Amino acid sequence: MIGFAGGEIPRLSLNLPLLKGASIVGVFWGEFARRDPQTNARNLARLSAWIAQGEVHPLVSERYELERTGEALRALLDRRVTGKVVLTP
Secondary structure: OOOOOOOOOOOOOOHHHHHHOOOOOOOOHHHHHHHOHHHHHHHHHHHHHHHHOOOOOOOEEEEEEHHHHHHHHHHHHOOOOOOEEEEEO
16 A cells, blocks of 8 residues: 555554565655655656556546646545546646
């Protein structure tokens, strides 16, 4: 899981990673971007390339015409979306 777009911060029973042989890693992305902007820029460029090549498919919950920006913001504030909100001109 990445981020908390669903609302509450998820809670995980710590025995699950042990039973599944998995690791839990927490990253404060904003702090990473501040401390290492060059690596962050390279990561974003790589991610953008993957999206352009169709290797990554971001979840788009809603699309709004630019004139409906207020509705789009309200949907975000009301947590009625689970992915990205796209504004189209």
